[in-house]
Amino acid sequence: MMRTLRQPSKLSFGLGLILSMGLLLLWPGLSGNLFSVSGFQPHGYCFLWRPELVSLYAITDTLIGLSYVAITGMLVYLVYCSRQSLPFHWIFLAFGAFIIACGGTHFMDVVTLWRPAYWLAGYVKLITAIASITTAVALAALLPQVFGLIAGVRASEERKRQLGELNLRLETELVERRQIEQELRRSESHQRALLSAIPDLIVRYDQHGTFLDCKPAKAGGFPLPANVVGQPLAAVLPPPVVTVFQTAMQQVQQTGKLLSLDLEYPCADATDDYEVRFSPSADGEVVCLIQDITERKSMERFKNEFVSMVSHELRTPLTSIRGALGLVAGGMTGVLPPQASTMIAIAHTNSERLVRLINDILDIDKIESGNMVFDLKLLQPVGIVAQAIEGMHGYVEHLGVHFQLHAPEPALVVMGDADRITQVITNLLSNAAKYSPTGAVIDVTVERQDALVRVAVQDYGPGIPAEFERRIFQKFAQADSSDSRQKGGTGLGLSISKAIVERLGGQIGFTTTAPGGTCFFFELPIVSTARIPSMPLLERGLLPRLLHVEDNTDLGQVMAVLVQDVAELVSVQSLEQAQDYLRQHAVDLLVLDLTLPDGDGGDLVPWMQAHLPLPVPVLVFSVREITPGLRPYVAAALVKSQTSNADLLHTITQLLPRSRVTNVHEAGDPGSSQPDRSSYI
Amino acid sequence: MPITLSRILMVEDESDIQTVAKLALELVGGFCVEVCASGSEALTTAPTFAPDLILLDVMMPGMDGVTTLKALRALPALTTTPVIFMTAKVQPHEVAHYKALGALDVVAKPFDPMTLSKTITSIWHRNAA
Structure with a gap:
């Protein structure tokens, strides 16, 4: 744009110059009289030669002329530079x-003061006029460019201002970022300090x-080479360990826990x-x-061996x-003499006491x-208590x-283990x-306390010393050693009883x-017997039916109590039994x-899927x-060790339908599908 | 299996326990008791003694109780003779294991000599019923 504009102005300036040269040559009489002074009087006469x-004229015109020359010189220098x-x-x-x-023209005005070269002065004025007009025309043609230039300067100033603001903002951000980086570095160094305080190996x-990070253990431990970062597990660890790591990764990603x-x-000569x-x-x-637990494990093994030794080696001579x-x-x-007897x-x-x-x-x-295993059953x-009293006769x-x-x-x-409950009662008795x-009469009471059965043994002995009350359920706790010798106890009975009762959900x-x-007492939760075992069949049949396939009969017992209010439970112990049952009966949920x-x-x-007319939701437990x-074929999956009874019941309730499925197999025989509840007791 | 229990073969390596148990079973229970000190001795004695019941210790040097039971079962005369283990190892999983091997029950050591015969008789009757 600038370029196309510049060309016509330059052209018009050039044409102006050519025109002026023509005008100079063709001005009438100019060539003959250019330097002629005859017939004129010098300009000084106009001023009456007043010095x-x-x-004044001579000096001012000379100064103006010299200034003009100087201005021109500066312009040329400026353009050159x-x-x-x-x-x-x-x-x-x-x-x-x-x-x-x-x-x-100003210099000519000085000359004409004394020498009347008016033709030459006019000629110079003509040249000046031509130069003025040409410059004015060219300047007019340049005006749009100049305006553009001014607008450009303004725009550039605005941009400069914006750039300034942007720059300021960037600098502020940079400062903030530096602060954040410092914070991060500080936090990271804190984290590293924390991590390095942990003696375990962390990867x-x-x-x-692929290993991404590794913090070595404080001492010894897991055999991991120094530069594991970036290496695959399989390159560093033996295959069974790699499998453990991969399986664990899948599990924690799935459960998020x-x-x-x-x-x-496995090491050279042993197992760590x-x-x-x-x-x-x-x-x-x-x-x-x-964490290296080799030492702890070996202590555990030693203890187990010791317990096993106690169990067998001491019992053999004692037998x-x-x-x-x-x-x-x-x-x-x-018959022995009285003293020997x-x-x-x-x-x-x-x-007996040693046993x-x-x-x-x-x-x-x-x-x-x-490791105390409970054989859980429903019991009265x-x-x-009556048997225990009889046994202590x-x-x-x-x-x-x-x-x-x-x-x-x-x-x-x-719900409990008869032998263990007997152990608790015998201990209290x-x-x-x-x-x-x-001659004392000891009152033994078995009664309901809201949702609990309370078994209480009231004695009329000396009572428990106040300072001993807090330690009474601790191991080897007896009021005093001389007393214990007299009474022949082990000091472990109440501690064991407490553990048993608590494991059975009581106190x-x-x-x-x-x-x-x-009065010593223990309480256990009452199991509602409303539906066990003599309920009308019709009422029982309204509950949805749950088939529990489980070979552990203890768990079957627990399930029976757990779901008694929400489902009619059928327990089978093998695949074959499950298939037999499913062929004959409709089921609402399979656990x-x-x-x-x-x-x-x-x-x-x-x-x-292949053998049943209707789909049955499956809960894997x-x-x-x-x-x-x-996974796509089961409604839910729970892992035994990670699931509480409450979670299990909740999941079962979610999966059970509101009313039960009816099935052609049992239309004619409503009683055949009812499981034998009495078998759980 | 005869209706009444009279002949008992006891396999036990500890001589003191042999004496006490034999005495307890003979004097209190009135049984006819034959004692073997090892599993291998039991394998030779059992077919000729023809016991109604075998009491078998678990921890014995050489042939242990479990191995002895399996070897006894391989003898034609003893394929169905009831066996009761007598052992100090009576944790519930151990008891379950012995029963899974085909033992009638397990009697815990130390036993009470005055009630041992009664205990064994009741296991015997429970099994017969």
């Missing part, structure tokens, strides 16, 4: 020509099984033990803490001692290691005390008998009663264990995770 006026960056610099030269021409790896497991790592904790991290990564003394004391080897009785009683002590120690070990505590007879049982509601039912005076405690004496004695429970799902292939 002050003449000199800044030709590259100055737009349309030629106009400055044209302007210089115009000014120098103006200067010429991070991604879903492709922390997973902790013990890992045996590690506790590995996997935690899901962002972007499908897993952070993994590895002979107790047996021999029992036979002699029982009179099987003939007393001695044998003491030895026999103490051998109880060993049993109690083993029980405590089982409780603390979580009144019956167990011989023991309390020589103490001269006796028990009186009060049971206003004999049909109360709890023998304590009460030991601490009661001769144990005591109240001190005036004027002396103590499936995967590890069954006759195969993989998962195989039942495709079988059901097993010790292991289900395979990805099975």
Whole structure:
């Protein structure tokens, strides 16, 4: 645009110059009279040769002319210096020509003061006029360009301002970013300090099984080379360990929960033990803490071996001692002199006590290691208490005390292990008998307390010393050692009883009663027997039917109690039994264990699809995770160790229909589908 | 299986326990008791003694109780003779294991000599019924 504009102005300037040259040559009489002075008087005559006026004109015109020359010189120098960056610099030269021409006229005015060269002066004025007009025309043609230039300058100033603002903003952001970076660095160094304070080995790896990060353990531990970052698991760890890591990654990504497991790592001559904790991290990564527990495990093994040794090696000689003394004391080897008989009785009683002590120690070990197994069944505590009292008849007879049982509601039912509950009751009864005076009557009460059965044993002994009350359920707790020797206890009974009652979902405690004496009690939740076992069939049939495929009968019992209000439960223990049942009966929900004695429970799902007229929702409830292939075909999957009874019941309730499915198989025989509830008791 | 229990073969390596148990079973229970000190001795004695019931210790040097049971079952005369284990190892999973092997029940050591015969008789009757 600038270029196309510049060309016509330059052209018009050139044409103006050519025109002026023509005008100079063709002006009438000019060539002949250019330097002629004859016939004229000098200009000084006009001023009457008054020297002050003449000199004023001469000096001012000379100064003006010289200034014009200087201005032109500066313009030329400016153009020369800044030709590259100055737009349309030629106009400055044209302007210089115009000014120098103006200067010429002033010099001529000085000359004509004394010498009347008016032709020459006019000629110079003509040149000046031509230069002025040409410059004016060219300048007019340049006006739009000049306006554009001014607008451009304004726009550039606006842009400069905006740039300034932007720059300021960027600088502010930069400062903020630096602050954030500093914060991050500080936080990171704190995190690193925290991490390095953890003695365990910590690694991070991604879903492709590549190590992303590694913080070495403080000392020894897991055999991992120095530069594992960037390496695949398989290049560093033995295949079984890689499998554990990969499986764990899938599991924590699916559940989003922390997973902790013990890992045996084969070494040169033994096996090291590690506790590995996997935690899901962002972007499908897993952070993994590895702790060396070899020492702890070996201590555990030692303890287990020790317990096993106690269990067998001590019991073997004790079997002979107790047996021999029992036979002699029982009179099987003939009648002994009275003193010998007393001695044998003491030895026999103490051998019995040693047996109880060993049993109690083993029980405590089982409780603390979580290995105490409960054979859970529905049972009536009144019956167990009565049996326990009967069983202690011989023991309390020589103490001269006796028990009186009060049971206003004999049909109360709890869920529990009969042997373990007997153990608790026997312990409370023998304590009460030991601490009661001769001839005392010990009241034993079994009664309902809201939703609990309370079994209470009231003795009339010396009571529990106040300072001992807080320790009474602790191990080896007895009011004082001389007393314990006298009473012949192990100091473990109440501690074991407390653990048993709590494992059965109840609680144990005591109240001190005036004027002396103590009431020990324990409470267990009452199991509603409303629907067990003699309910009208019709009413039972309204509940949706749940088929539980599970070979662990303990769990079957628990399930029976858990779902009694929401479903009619049918339990089977194998794949074959499940298939037999499903062929004959409609089912509303199937709860499936995967590890069954006759195969993989998962195989039942495709079988059901192939053989059943209606689809049945399946809830997998097993010790292991289900395979990805099975997942689309089951309604839900729960892992036994990670699921509370409440969670299980909630899931079951969600999956059960509101009314039950009817099936052609049973239309004619409503009774045939009813499971035998009495078999659970 | 005879209706009444009279002949008992006891396999037990500890001589003291042998004496006590034999005495308890003979004097209190009135049984006819034959004692073997090892599994291999039991394999030779059992076919000729023809017991109604075998009491079998679990932890024995050489041939242990479980191996002895399997070897006894391989003898034609003893394929169905009831066996009761007598052991100090009576954790619930151990008891379940012994029963799964075909034992009638497990009697815990130390046993009470005055009630041992009664205990064994009741296991016997429970099984017969």
